[in-house]
Amino acid sequence: MADPIRLVLADDQALVRGALAALLDIESDLTVVGEAGRGDEVLAVVERTGPDVVLLDIDMPGLDGIAVAAELHRTRPEVRILMVTTFGRPGYLRRAMDAGAAGFIVKDTPARKLADAVRRVHLGLRLIDPALAAESRTHGASPFTAREREVLSAAAAGGSTAAIAERLHLSEGAVRNHLSAAIGKTSTTTRAAAVREAERFGWL
Template sequence: MIRIVVADDQHMVRGALAALLSLEPDLEVVAEAENGVAAVAAVAEHLPDIALLDIEMPDMDGITVAAKIRELAPSTRVLILTTFGRPGYLRRAMDSGVQGFVVKDARAPELATSVRRVHNGEVVLDPALAVASLSRGPNPLTSREGDVLRASADGHTTAEIAERLSLSKGTVRNYLSSAIAKCAARNRQEAARTALERGWL
């Protein structure tokens, strides 16, 4: 049996995924989690073969969870299943040790096949997303530029961002200017929107 932890913050989606996978004779859902922290705890407790994760979850996003799982349970393989088919997400997910990345409009038999393939050591990627990711290129934002732009997207002022990230206001302005230029945007709001749409944040 291939043992699976399913993590998705939407109760109905999570339940449907677990029910569909459990119909397969060789798949067993051993736990469900409604957020990133619960997903890490479930993997630590059950040490499943596969962690099936959504990206957009409260408390900790799926890509961060994947990186935690790689440290905590290196034998658990991670398959991301998401509505958000953004090229930047795919690149970040692969950097976090994810073995599979598929979008939620895949049919149930395709999902079960993806689980089996990832379990067998294959890398499974949504083809359209893989092409888009390659054509778009790598994330141009540095880690710090991303932090500042993310804080800016939450509506914080330059002074608030500086205090929150332990930076000077001048440094925050420099990071914001650089991020705005890299996103080919006119202002910080547009830059944050562009970065989010491309999966860079």
């Protein structure tokens, strides 16, 4: 009999992490070898436990799941990455796959499908939630340049145009221009509305 597929679970909600571990450990060919509650703990857990597949949440303290996926893909390319998240936003899907994730499913996926997703990803296949894949084809690609995204992210954190300019080492005029472009691309009228729209699609 083949060795079970070794898993690491990363989710900042202990109850969710525990539930996932219990569901997956029921499967005879899967075993959870490590857990992390923060994004900046994942790499150390992976180094210590040597998993085959890492299940990553997106919204975690320390480091978000997409940044973790990119670093994991760079340093441990043999480890397969499955994003398991509450946030089924099309922009997150595109960014996660660009970061090196092999799969992306939402947390309300039935246990049997989750286990099957782990097996498929382990085999080297790609797996994407079908509804999210369809939505991603319509809304997935971010319309922003890298600088527009940076400025809009800074705006999301709050602060005046002058404060954003100082933080990003830009002129106030450049900040206003980037915010204006972002507002236009989201078909909104204020920077607050542009931030909300960008967050809704997972572009920030």
